[in-house]
Amino acid sequence: MGSWLDYTINGLIIGNIYALVAVGLALIFGVSHLINFAHGSVYAVGAYVGWACFTYLHLPLPLTALVVIAVCTAIGIAIERLGLRPLAGAPRIAPLLATIGISLVLDQLLQILFTPDPRALPSPLPTWRIPVGGGTIGALDLLIAGTGLLSAAVLYGFLRFTKLGWAVRATAQDRDAARQMGVDTDAVNRTVFAIASALGGISGLLVGMYFNHIDPAMSLQATLKGVVAQVIGGMGNVPGAIAGSLLLGLTESYGVALFGSSYRNLFSFALLLLILVLRPNGLFASARSAPPEPMTGTFIAPSRVVRVPPWTVWLAVAIAYVVPLIPNIGYALQVLTNAWLMAMLAISLTLVAGTLGQVSLGHAALLLIGAYASSLLALDAGWPVWVTIPMAGILTALIGTALVAPAFRLRSHYVSIATLGIGEIVGLVILNWEGLTRGPMGVTNIPPLALGKLELDSPEAAYWVSLAVLVVLALLQSRLLRSHLGRTFRAIRDDDVAARAYGVSLNRYKGLAFAFAGFGAGISGAIAAHLYSYINNETFTSAVSITALTMVILGGMGNLLGGILGAVALTAIPELFRGTAEYRMLIYGVVLLLLIRFRPQGVLGTV
Amino acid sequence: MNLLEANGIVRSFGGVHAVAGVDVSIAPGEFLSIIGPNGAGKTTLFNLLSGHDVPDQGSIRFADTTITGWAPERIAALGLARTFQHGRVFGNLSVRDNILVGAHHRMRAARPRVPGLGAVAELLMALIRPPSVAAEEAALNAEVDRIAALFGDRLTPRLENPAYSLSYANRRRVEIARALALHPRLLLLDEPTAGMNESETAEMTTIIGRLKSEGHTILLIEHKLDLVMRLSDRVIAMDDGRIIAEGPPQAVRTDPAVIEAYLGHSSLGEAAA
Numbered sequence: 099m100g101s102w103l104d105y106t107i108n109g110l111i112i113g114n115i116y117a118l119v120a121v122g123l124a125l126i127f128g129v130s131h132l133i134n135f136a137h138g139s140v141y142a143v144g145a146y147v148g149w150a151c152f153t154y155l156h157l158p159l160p161l162t163a164l165v166v167i168a169v170c171t172a173i174g175i176a177i178e179r180l181g182l183r184p185l186a187g188a189p190r191i192a193p194l195l196a197t198i199g200i201s202l203v204l205d206q207l208l209q210i211l212f213t214p215d216p217r218a219l220p221s222p223l224p225t226w227r228i229p230v231g232g233g234t235i236g237a238l239d240l241l242i243a244g245t246g247l248l249s250a251a252v253l254y255g256f257l258r259f260t261k262l263g264w265a266v267r268a269t270a271q272d273r274d275a276a277r278q279m280g281v282d283t284d285a286v287n288r289t290v291f292a293i294a295s296a297l298g299g300i301s302g303l304l305v306g307m308y309f310n311h312i313d314p315a316m317s318l319q320a321t322l323k324g325v326v327a328q329v330i331g332g333m334g335n336v337p338g339a340i341a342g343s344l345l346l347g348l349t350e351s352y353g354v355a356l357f358g359s360s361y362r363n364l365f366s367f368a369l370l371l372l373i374l375v376l377r378p379n380g381l382f383a384s385a386r387s388a389p390p391e392p393m394t395g396t397f398i399a400p401s402r403v404v405r406v407p408p409w410t411v412w413l414a415v416a417i418a419y420v421v422p423l424i425p426n427i428g429y430a431l432q433v434l435t436n437a438w439l440m441a442m443l444a445i446s447l448t449l450v451a452g453t454l455g456q457v458s459l460g461h462a463a464l465l466l467i468g469a470y471a472s473s474l475l476a477l478d479a480g481w482p483v484w485v486t487i488p489m490a491g492i493l494t495a496l497i498g499t500a501l502v503a504p505a506f507r508l509r510s511h512y513v514s515i516a517t518l519g520i521g522e523i524v525g526l527v528i529l530n531w532e533g534l535t536r537g538p539m540g541v542t543n544i545p546p547l548a549l550g551k552l553e554l555d556s557p558e559a560a561y562w563v564s565l566a567v568l569v570v571l572a573l574l575q576s577r578l579l580r581s582h583l584g585r586t587f588r589a590i591r592d593d594d595v596a597a598r599a600y601g602v603s604l605n606r607y608k609g610l611a612f613a614f615a616g617f618g619a620g621i622s623g624a625i626a627a628h629l630y631s632y633i634n635n636e637t638f639t640s641a642v643s644i645t646a647l648t649m650v651i652l653g654g655m656g657n658l659l660g661g662i663l664g665a666v667a668l669t670a671i672p673e674l675f676r677g678t679a680e681y682r683m684l685i686y687g688v689v690l691l692l693l694i695r696f697r698p699q700g701v702l703g704t705v
Numbered sequence: 706m707n708l709l710e711a712n713g714i715v716r717s718f719g720g721v722h723a724v725a726g727v728d729v730s731i732a733p734g735e736f737l738s739i740i741g742p743n744g745a746g747k748t749t750l751f752n753l754l755s756g757h758d759v760p761d762q763g764s765i766r767f768a769d770t771t772i773t774g775w776a777p778e779r780i781a782a783l784g785l786a787r788t789f790q791h792g793r794v795f796g797n798l799s800v801r802d803n804i805l806v807g808a809h810h811r812m813r814a815a816r817p818r819v820p821g822l823g824a825v826a827e828l829l830m831a832l833i834r835p836p837s838v839a840a841e842e843a844a845l846n847a848e849v850d851r852i853a854a855l856f857g858d859r860l861t862p863r864l865e866n867p868a869y870s871l872s873y874a875n876r877r878r879v880e881i882a883r884a885l886a887l888h889p890r891l892l893l894l895d896e897p898t899a900g901m902n903e904s905e906t907a908e909m910t911t912i913i914g915r916l917k918s919e920g921h922t923i924l925l926i927e928h929k930l931d932l933v934m935r936l937s938d939r940v941i942a943m944d945d946g947r948i949i950a951e952g953p954p955q956a957v958r959t960d961p962a963v964i965e966a967y968l969g970h971s972s973l974g975e976a977a978a
Contacts, residue, residue: 581831589806592795601781601810
C-alpha cells in the first residue's frame, strides 16, 4: 500500500510540473487559438539558463529564478511578435507551423551553445525528507507543489481582479468584440505569452532540478506533455489544464508502476488518443454542443500554380539518371540517394497535408513501419528483399491507415496533435515490443538491396533504384491526382461539410489517401533500412516529420513536383555548407519560418 | 406517397428549442417554401433533414426510407441535394470540379460496387483509368457544360477558374449547379438569393422557376417574399422553432400570426398591404 501512496504522490508532483507547462499553453490557446509548439523550447531554455546561473554565476536559487523569468519572458514576447502577430490574417495552422519553426531554432541554438550532451542540474535545496505513508516528501517536492499552487493563485487573481486580466478573458471569449471595445489585443497577447513563458521557464528549471538532468530533447517532451494535458482538460481551459496535468501525471505514474518506466510516454499518448477520439473537446466540455461552423484549418494559400512543362521534368529525370556516370562523386551520390528517399516521404506527406488538408506531424512513423516491416520480413521470414520492400509498402498502408483512422473525425490542429501522438506511439511500441522488434537494440545485419541474384549494394545501384522507385511513385500519384479521387480529396480539404452533403464519405476517402501515402512512405523507409543495414526506434524521429513538412511547404502544399523539389533542396543545401546535424535543423527552422511568413504558397504554388 | 415526411422534429441547443416539434412533408414535384424571421429555426430544420445534424426527437422518411440519424453522405446518395445559406463552394477547386463533385455518388465506372473492397477497387480504377472510367468522366464533363449553360454566360466562361475568384452571386450559382449535378430527387435551397441585387434575384427567380417547370421537387428557404409568392405551391411559416401557418402562398402571407411574427404586435394590420 505504501508504494501506491508513493506512486500517487509522485504522479501528483509530475502532474504539477506538467501543469506549469500546460497552464501556459492553455492561456495562449485561450486568447490566440494557437498551440504554441515553441513552449517546450522556452521551458528548455529556462532549464539551461538556470544551469548557467548555477554553474557560472553561482547564483542562489531565488536570483536564478528571477533571471530565468526575465529571459523566458523576453523570449515569450519575441515569439508573440515574430510567430503570431505577423500571421494574424493567415490560416489558423500557419502560426502553429511558425511556432514549430521557432522551436526548431531555439532547440538547435541550445544544442550549439550547450552541446547535445545531458547536464546535471543539482538542486541547491536541503536534502531532508519527510516520511509520508511508506514514502517521503522532500524540500524540492514541496517547492514544486508550492510553485504550482502559487502560480495558480496569482494567475487566478490576475485574471479575476486586474484590468489587464479582464482584457485577457474578454479577448479569449471574443477577440473581435474585445477589440471593438478598445481592448489592445496585441498587448493582451504579449502579456499572455510573457506570463506563459515565465511559467514555462520556471517549470524547466524545477524539472531539471527534480531529475538532476537537463538535455535539449526535454523541449519536445515538455510540449507534448503540455499538449496532452491540455487536450485532456479541454483546449484553452486553464483549470482544465491543471486537472488534465494531474490526471496525466497519475496515469503515467500508475502505468510505470504496473509496466515499467519505458511505458511512461506510451501511457500519455494512449490517453491523448483516447480523449481525442471520445471527448475531443476535453473531459470538462459539455457532451453535445452546437455543430461547429466551417473552419478552414488547412494551410492552403490560394495561389497561381507554376506550370512546369512535362519535357523539363523528363529532362531532369534523364539528367538525374546519368549523374552516377560522373567519376568521383561518391558523397554527392549518397546525398542525392537520401534526397530521393526524402522525396518519397515528401510526396506522401504532400498528398495528406496538402491535397487532403490533414496536416500530419507524425509522418516519419510511416518510415519506421516500412523499415521494420521490410527488415523483419527479410531477416525473420527469410523473404527476398525485392518482395519485402513492396510488402512493406502494403503493410505500412494498412497499419498506418488503421492507426490514423480514429483521427479521421478530427479537424485542423486536432489532426496535427493526433498524428503527432500516433507517431510517438509507433516509436514507443517499437521500443517496447521486444519480441517482434528487438526493442532498444534495434535491427542489425539487414540485407542490402538485391533483385533475385543481382546484388544492388553499390552506391550507384542504390541511387538508381531509389530514383526509379521515386519516379514510379510520382507517376502513380500524378495519375491519382488527375482522377476523381484528386478532386474528391481537395473537396474534403476545402469544405468537408459540403463534401459530405454531396455524398463524399470522409472515412473512405481519408482512408484511401492515407493508404496511398502510407504505401509510398513505407517503401521509402524500407529502402532506407536496406541501405543503412541497421535501424532502431530512433532512426526516424519526429524531427524527420517536421523536416518533411518543411519540404512540402517549400515546394507548395499538394504540389507533387514541389514536394520533390523541396526534398532535394533541403537535403542538398545543408550539405553545401557541410553543416553538422545541428546547423541542418537550424536551417530547416529558419526556412520554415521564412516560408510561412513570406511565401506560404511555396515555390511552385499550392494545388 | 410523399417524397419527404418529417414528423415531430425537435432539436435544442443548450435549452433553446431551435426546432420544437415540426412536421414537414413534401410530395413529388411540389414546390414548398419555408419563411420566417431570423432565428425561426429554418436552417436548423434544413440541417436536420440533410443529415448535418441529428434531431433530439422525431423521425424523417425520405424516398421510402427512414433516414433519421443517417450521415449526410448517405442521404445525398439517396438523392437529396442541398445548398448552404452562406455558400460553401470548394474555394480552391475549379468551377468545373465543384460541379463534378456534385455528381460524385452517380459515378459507376470509377466507383465499382464491390462488396467489402469498394475502396480498393476505386483506387485501382483511378490509377488504371480504363476506357469505361474515361468515358464516364467525359460524359460527366459534357453534362457540366450543359448545367453551366443554365446560368447563361455567368458560369460557362469561368468553368476552369478557381471558385475563390468568383463573385458572391456566382458562388451561389455554382452551388445550385453542383446540387443539380447530383440529379436530386429533392432539392433543398437555403436562401439562394441572399446577398444578390434586384436584377440578380430576378435572374435567379427565372432559373428556379425553370427548375420547377422541369419537374424538380424543391424545398426553399427564402426571405424575399416576391420570389416565394411567385413560385411556391405551398408555404410554411415558422417562428420560434414552430410552424405558425401553412397553406397556399396568399393565405399564409395574410395570416395574422405570420404578420405578427414578422412585424410585431404594434404594426399588426398595416402590414398586410
